[in-house]
Amino acid sequence: MAESVELPSRLGILPFRNKVLLPGAIIRIRCTSSSRGVAARALHLSRGVEKPSGRVTYIVVLEGLCRFSVQELSAKGTYYTAKVSRLDMTKPELELAEQDPELITLSRQFKATAMELISVLEQKQKTVGRTKVLLETVPVHRLADIFVASFEISFEEQLSMLDSVDLKVRLSKANELVERHLQSIRVAEKITQKVEGQLSKSQKEFLLRQQMRAIKEELGDNDDDEDDVATLERKMQSAGMPPNVWKHAHRELRRLRKMQPQQPGYSSSRVYLELLADLPWQKASQERELNLRAAKDRLDSVHYGLTKVKQRIIEYLAVRKLKPDAQGPVLCFVGPPGVGKTSLASSIAAALGRKFIRISLGGVKDEADIRGHRRTYIGSMPGRLIEGLKRAGVNNPVMLLDEIDKTGSDVRGDPASALLEVLDPEQNKTFNDQVKPIPPPLLDRMEVIELPGYTPEEKLKIAMQHLIPKVLDQHGLSSDYLQIPEDMVEFVIQRYTREAGVRNLERKLAALARAAAVKVAEQQHTIPLSKEEPPITTSLLDTRLAEGTEIEMEVMPMSVNDHEISNAIRSTSVLIVDEPMLEKVLGPPIFDDRETLERIVAPGITVGLVWTSFGGEVQFVEATTMAGKGELQLTGQLGDVIKESAHLALAWVRARAADLKLSDAGEINLLENRDVHIHFPAGAVPKDGPSAGVTLVTSLVSLFSQKKVRADTAMTGEMTLRGLVLPVGGIKDKVLAAHRYGIKRVILPERNLKDLVEIPQAVLAGMEILLAKRIEDVLEQAFEGGSPWKQQSKL
Numbered sequence: 001m002a003e004s005v006e007l008p009s010r011l012g013i014l015p016f017r018n019k020v021l022l023p024g025a026i027i028r029i030r031c032t033s034s035s036r037g038v039a040a041r042a043l044h045l046s047r048g049v050e051k052p053s054g055r056v057t058y059i060v061v062l063e064g065l066c067r068f069s070v071q072e073l074s075a076k077g078t079y080y081t082a083k084v085s086r087l088d089m090t091k092p093e094l095e096l097a098e099q100d101p102e103l104i105t106l107s108r109q110f111k112a113t114a115m116e117l118i119s120v121l122e123q124k125q126k127t128v129g130r131t132k133v134l135l136e137t138v139p140v141h142r143l144a145d146i147f148v149a150s151f152e153i154s155f156e157e158q159l160s161m162l163d164s165v166d167l168k169v170r171l172s173k174a175n176e177l178v179e180r181h182l183q184s185i186r187v188a189e190k191i192t193q194k195v196e197g198q199l200s201k202s203q204k205e206f207l208l209r210q211q212m213r214a215i216k217e218e219l220g221d222n223d224d225d226e227d228d229v230a231t232l233e234r235k236m237q238s239a240g241m242p243p244n245v246w247k248h249a250h251r252e253l254r255r256l257r258k259m260q261p262q263q264p265g266y267s268s269s270r271v272y273l274e275l276l277a278d279l280p281w282q283k284a285s286q287e288r289e290l291n292l293r294a295a296k297d298r299l300d301s302v303h304y305g306l307t308k309v310k311q312r313i314i315e316y317l318a319v320r321k322l323k324p325d326a327q328g329p330v331l332c333f334v335g336p337p338g339v340g341k342t343s344l345a346s347s348i349a350a351a352l353g354r355k356f357i358r359i360s361l362g363g364v365k366d367e368a369d370i371r372g373h374r375r376t377y378i379g380s381m382p383g384r385l386i387e388g389l390k391r392a393g394v395n396n397p398v399m400l401l402d403e404i405d406k407t408g409s410d411v412r413g414d415p416a417s418a419l420l421e422v423l424d425p426e427q428n429k430t431f432n433d434q435v436k437p438i439p440p441p442l443l444d445r446m447e448v449i450e451l452p453g454y455t456p457e458e459k460l461k462i463a464m465q466h467l468i469p470k471v472l473d474q475h476g477l478s479s480d481y482l483q484i485p486e487d488m489v490e491f492v493i494q495r496y497t498r499e500a501g502v503r504n505l506e507r508k509l510a511a512l513a514r515a516a517a518v519k520v521a522e523q524q525h526t527i528p529l530s531k532e533e534p535p536i537t538t539s540l541l542d543t544r545l546a547e548g549t550e551i552e553m554e555v556m557p558m559s560v561n562d563h564e565i566s567n568a569i570r571s572t573s574v575l576i577v578d579e580p581m582l583e584k585v586l587g588p589p590i591f592d593d594r595e596t597l598e599r600i601v602a603p604g605i606t607v608g609l610v611w612t613s614f615g616g617e618v619q620f621v622e623a624t625t626m627a628g629k630g631e632l633q634l635t636g637q638l639g640d641v642i643k644e645s646a647h648l649a650l651a652w653v654r655a656r657a658a659d660l661k662l663s664d665a666g667e668i669n670l671l672e673n674r675d676v677h678i679h680f681p682a683g684a685v686p687k688d689g690p691s692a693g694v695t696l697v698t699s700l701v702s703l704f705s706q707k708k709v710r711a712d713t714a715m716t717g718e719m720t721l722r723g724l725v726l727p728v729g730g731i732k733d734k735v736l737a738a739h740r741y742g743i744k745r746v747i748l749p750e751r752n753l754k755d756l757v758e759i760p761q762a763v764l765a766g767m768e769i770l771l772a773k774r775i776e777d778v779l780e781q782a783f784e785g786g787s788p789w790k791q792q793s794k795l
């Protein structure tokens, strides 16, 4: 209890602006000062609701312990401390003082008034029992403080109570205040009784609301909440919601008004209303008159090549121009990473004069991510599309739903079906997609536009015309300071990247630009560094460059702006990228043409061409045998279709074993007591589809005949049980992949001949394309020195 409080000689000081804490009392403060104060113990600290302005109120519950006076105040960091001396009496002093007859009379008087107050309150509330107990157990001087603190008195009166160090003064003052309070309760009661019967419902509601407000204020709870709710209402009114939404929102607002901020459901209700008020119900980008010529020019200026795709986009825009409210198709861009899907979509938005937003759906498994959670769910959030609209701030943006193929379904529902619902009646949405496993009903609503990968020549043009100017600009450079010659770009394409798109190429060029910016800026020493930043020294940079790693770190101090950089660089001679610089910045080349040679080390290994989410790819297939029960083991993240192809291939080869020129080892391998193990390396990439058929047969024939296949040859094609080779998809991408790996011979199904027209001459010129109708044709071409068959096939 307070009497036993040991007061330290120094205390942290909390200045109060409009409230006084009396010893024994417990108050909640909203924070804010006199040379007198009360030592307090913090009982509880809680964090209030965050305001839309970002302001957070903290509520501290304090228990007053004893009066003190400030001897010396000093500021320590952001708060004050003070040297204090105790004002309230110590226990022995009190015991002595209590002998005073005058004090005894005063005490009795006070207790009687307090008792009277309690009995009046008792008729109204049931919670006064505890106060009664206080009256019997707590020393009277302390009671005076506690009682006065329990009702509303002016700040000045509170201050004078605080100043009443003398017990007699304190008791008579408290007596007076309690008496006054008692009177006011009685008067109020009389008035209430008179008025009550005459109040209408709405008046009552108003009165109650006013009282609630006063109570909240008293509790330190008002927190501008009332004002906040009023602000929210104003915001809602100006959001321009359609009438049905407004009706619903208004009902919710009424509910919110009746709630306490601490009440469950308050914050979810509030977040919900904030969202409703924030949505761009009426705000739309002003769509400008669509100029097809300008749109085409823009597409051409931002994108190299892609003629067919651009043509399709212009057609789409033309239809929109003629019939703006037509149920437009949802465009679905399919292609490997970095082929320009996102930038095409943003060009469509620019052509339409609308805002562009990209929403990634990758990894969405929960239907609620699309549809939004139930509002009552704790931590509920709006769906990604609504969130996107809010972010866009307009109700007619062009939306790019990225990675739609990467949504999955589980117990939490099926996002694809939610998407279907969202997209079906809608229009003007652009879709982005990378591979095809999009559920058919969803795919049905979209117009698929394929973007194949680029040839090295196309990449070179894209780099020279688009990527280099863009990257230089992003780094505050220009061709006056950094030049990357064509042959160096070609070198980067061939030796540092092996991708269908140009994403990594762009990254490598950016790494060169970063290194150049640092070097150039460093030569000048004119960039003022901020105080905290140690100056960039030559040795640091050189070691980073010498490490051969890509410089990921942004070395420019944040305080340096583009203007300063260009000033700094202006007088520097132009930096021309050469091979040593490439090696310094990007490290030693990562890729070369020898990979297939190095990997075709034993019979049983074949080079296949496949289609993955990264576009066309070269896929090695490795077959081997080991002791077992004649079973087929398959590894490398394979889908059902590819597994079936493997069983089919093994069945086919075993059926024709008699025709094979087998080595001794091959004879053994064919035995029924050995397992055949086929592995597809790059185990992290899921693989499926029928086009590995011919590759699998070739691997098995190579294994059983113990003849190595040609390392310069890659193949693709589905096969039938009868040995026919069927055509497969993605031929252009697959041939481009072979080209990237420096593979010179490609075996394709004969019926894919028509697809070759899509492949640029520059790529075909350096390649030998072999067409196969039957699996024997493939085998004939795949091995050094001809077919592994005993008799030449009769083709």
Ligand SMILES: Nc1ncnc2c1ncn2[C@@H]1O[C@H](COP(=O)(O)OP(=O)(O)OP(=O)(O)O)[C@@H](O)[C@H]1O
Residues within 6 Å of the ligand: 302, 303, 304, 305, 306, 335, 336, 337, 338, 339, 340, 341, 342, 343, 344, 434, 462, 466, 467, 501, 502, 503, 506
């Ligand atoms: N034909 C092109 N002409 C000019 N720049 C291009 C072309 N294709 C791609 N780019 C550039 O390559 C970069 C990557 O393109 P973008 O981000 O649009 O690819 P994406 O296909 O959307 O990739 P992801 O599927 O990984 O999102 C961008 O800077 C883009 O401007």
